[in-house]
Amino acid sequence: MIKTIKQIAINVNEEGYLTDFSQWTKEIGEEIAKENNIEMTDKHWQVISWIQEQVTAKKPLSIRGIKKSGVIDIKEFYALFPGGPLKVSTKIAGVPKPKSCI
Amino acid sequence: MKNLVILGAGTSGTMMANHLVSKLPKKDWKIHIVDQYKTHYYQPGFLFLPFDIYNENQVRKEGKKFIPKGVEYHQLKIEKIDAENNLVELENGVLSYDILIIATGSKIAPQEVEGMHSKAWRDTIFDFYTYEGALALRNKLREFKEGKLVVHITEMPIKCPVAPLEFAFLADSYFDKKGIRDKVEITYVTPLSGAFTKEYSSKKLGYLLEEKNIKLETDFAIERVDFENKKIVDYIDKEISYDLLVTVPTNMGDEVIEKSGLGDDLNFVPTHEKTLQSLEHENIFVIGDATNVPASKAGSVAHFQSETLTDNILLYINNKPLKEEFDGHSNCFIETGKNKALLIDFNYEQEPVTGTFPIAGIGPLKLLKESVLNHWGKLAFRWVYWNLLLKGIPIPFVSRNMSTAGKNINK
Numbered sequence: 358m359i360k361t362i363k364q365i366a367i368n369v370n371e372e373g374y375l376t377d378f379s380q381w382t383k384e385i386g387e388e389i390a391k392e393n394n395i396e397m398t399d400k401h402w403q404v405i406s407w408i409q410e411q412v413t414a415k416k417p418l419s420i421r422g423i424k425k426s427g428v429i430d431i432k433e434f435y436a437l438f439p440g441g442p443l444k445v446s447t448k449i450a451g452v453p454k455p456k457s458c459i
Numbered sequence: 460m461k462n463l464v465i466l467g468a469g470t471s472g473t474m475m476a477n478h479l480v481s482k483l484p485k486k487d488w489k490i491h492i493v494d495q496y497k498t499h500y501y502q503p504g505f506l507f508l509p510f511d512i513y514n515e516n517q518v519r520k521e522g523k524k525f526i527p528k529g530v531e532y533h534q535l536k537i538e539k540i541d542a543e544n545n546l547v548e549l550e551n552g553v554l555s556y557d558i559l560i561i562a563t564g565s566k567i568a569p570q571e572v573e574g575m576h577s578k579a580w581r582d583t584i585f586d587f588y589t590y591e592g593a594l595a596l597r598n599k600l601r602e603f604k605e606g607k608l609v610v611h612i613t614e615m616p617i618k619c620p621v622a623p624l625e626f627a628f629l630a631d632s633y634f635d636k637k638g639i640r641d642k643v644e645i646t647y648v649t650p651l652s653g654a655f656t657k658e659y660s661s662k663k664l665g666y667l668l669e670e671k672n673i674k675l676e677t678d679f680a681i682e683r684v685d686f687e688n689k690k691i692v693d694y695i696d697k698e699i700s701y702d703l704l705v706t707v708p709t710n711m712g713d714e715v716i717e718k719s720g721l722g723d724d725l726n727f728v729p730t731h732e733k734t735l736q737s738l739e740h741e742n743i744f745v746i747g748d749a750t751n752v753p754a755s756k757a758g759s760v761a762h763f764q765s766e767t768l769t770d771n772i773l774l775y776i777n778n779k780p781l782k783e784e785f786d787g788h789s790n791c792f793i794e795t796g797k798n799k800a801l802l803i804d805f806n807y808e809q810e811p812v813t814g815t816f817p818i819a820g821i822g823p824l825k826l827l828k829e830s831v832l833n834h835w836g837k838l839a840f841r842w843v844y845w846n847l848l849l850k851g852i853p854i855p856f857v858s859r860n861m862s863t864a865g866k867n868i869n870k
């Protein structure tokens with residue numbers, strides 16, 4: 358599916374996750390955040406960078422990983438990305454949400 | 460004489476011993492395999508034990524029986540791998556190796572969550588990922604008359620990621636058959652965003668939970684078990700009450716991996732996802748649940764890996780470049796209860812889709828669709844496991860790399 362954000366066409370899946378990370382920019386992240394009622398702060402961006410690093414290094418994303426990341430603690434993570442922090446933050450980061458095999 | 464040492468005689472280690480015994484020149488190579496236990500368990504059977512579908516004897520056999528002649532079996536605990544010096548310290552002695560295969564699997568770590576491994580463990584909190592846990596749960600279920608059953612996943616990755624969902628489906632059938640389904644509330648709790656997280660699967664299978672009246676709680680990241688008040692609590696203080704909690708605790712690699720400094724956060728060994736060589740030591744290879752590769756942790760995956768790994772060990776011995784061949788191929792039957800099952804066949808790139816398997820256009824098995832035949836396939840897997848898989852015999856019509864034939868890919 359094609360979605361247009363700030364006049365830039367990006368490829369997303371049915372749930373709105375980017376399917377091509379190379380199309381991601383900070384602006385796009387910011388717009389997706391707005392759609393989820395999140396106003397991005399420095400702390401938000403630190404988490405987003407950490408998530409992108411993990412995914413680029415092919416490491417699985419988990420709440421445990423956040424705990425050990427040293428970036429934030431889990432309560433803060435929930436406060437920053439309400440309503441399922443991993444699924445919301447990955448959408449903003451332009452990477453796939455954590456999945457099972459089915 | 461050179462030594463090839465296999466650590467772990469579970470599904471993967473046993474398969475590798477059987478593959479390699481006939482392929483490594485006997486005059487140059489001696490093969491050793493080490494495992495702490497006498498018994499080899501058929502772990503997929505742990506799903507059926509709690510429901511009295513299988514009994515104890517159907518899921519355990521003496522491990523040594525499956526180790527071929529010509530391979531030396533050491534029933535000992537592995538204490539440490541000294542990768543710098545090519546040595547393995549055992550509880551009683553030392554083995555030196557030229558090539559090491561790590562096949563120590565993964566296991567549950569209930570101590571990772573506060574209140575889980577508490578005095579309520581195996582009283583109101585159960586696992587079914589161990590033999591002892593599955594049996595204790597069977598006894599509990601025999602007595603269970605009414606109340607809230609919560610089926611719960613602590614965190615990913617877990618081995619056989621569909622097993623908890625299958626457990627919920629089988630519980631529905633079990634209580635239905637006993638005539639008490641209306642007295643039992645079943646809730647499925649997952650840290651992920653849904654019971655089905657892949658596009659096709661959630662479209663095709665979303666109906667299942669509703670049909671079986673199983674409640675769903677998603678995005679639940681457990682912080683602790685309040686075992687006194689029988690509640691699980693997440694990081695935003697959301698609470699779910701239970702009378703019986705069936706959880707899949709955190710899955711981790713063995714402590715020996717941590718002690719040896721060879722693992723990641725979860726004691727899984729960083730491994731090349733296509734060659735199965737360890738990323739840090741060229742004479743160490745890793746297979747099955749012990750790796751960190753992003754494939755499912757399943758016996759079928761280990762089977763496909765074992766074929767690639769056997770070729771790669773021979774290439775390595777002959778100083779040839781390794782094949783970047785393993786594609787994440789996985790093939791799993793998923794019990795949906797009432798004598799039906801689904802079948803999925805997928806790899807790193809291709810998510811599960813509908814279609815026919817193993818013969819394109821013919822089947823007889825159907826992918827991503829419930830059928831009685833698939834259920835018979837799941838039950839037959841036990842025979843296949845003991846008689847073909849462990850012995851390293853190829854499964855008819857099913858190749859190591861996933862085939863796209865017979866799959867409805869662009870639907």
Ligand SMILES: Cc1cc2nc3c(=O)[nH]c(=O)nc-3n(C[C@H](O)[C@H](O)[C@H](O)COP(=O)(O)OP(=O)(O)OC[C@H]3O[C@@H](n4cnc5c(N)ncnc54)[C@H](O)[C@@H]3O)c2cc1C
Nearest residue numbers: 467469470471495502503537563564619747748757758759
């Ligand atoms: C409930 C359940 C259902 C499942 N269903 C399916 C299914 O339907 N289909 C499917 O394909 N797979 C299924 N699986 C997964 C499958 O059983 C595993 O993926 C498979 O057994 C992995 O094989 P492995 O050799 O890597 O690890 P294992 O078979 O677990 O073997 C590891 C071995 O290493 C030994 N070991 C570890 N550490 C040490 C040490 N320090 N010293 C000595 N020995 C040690 C252990 O004793 C063990 O024997 C299921 C698993 C479970 C728990």
